[in-house]
Amino acid sequence: MNVETPQVGQSLVMHVRCPDRLPEETYRQVLELLADLSPVVQALPPSAALV
Numbered sequence: 333m334n335v336e337t338p339q340v341g342q343s344l345v346m347h348v349r350c351p352d353r354l355p356e357e358t359y360r361q362v363l364e365l366l367a368d369l370s371p372v373v374q375a376l377p378p379s380a381a382l383v
Contacts, residue, residue, distance in 0.1 A: 346370075350379040
């Protein structure tokens, strides 16, 4: 996987997929960790998120 460093003023969107049948509490913890990376986290139930 190649990841380029964004230039000033560029935005990045990260799509995160968790394993199927992830327990709700674990999914919530993943969302909390993602919130440490970005002020904008959109949950995509049942097991994904956009950051």
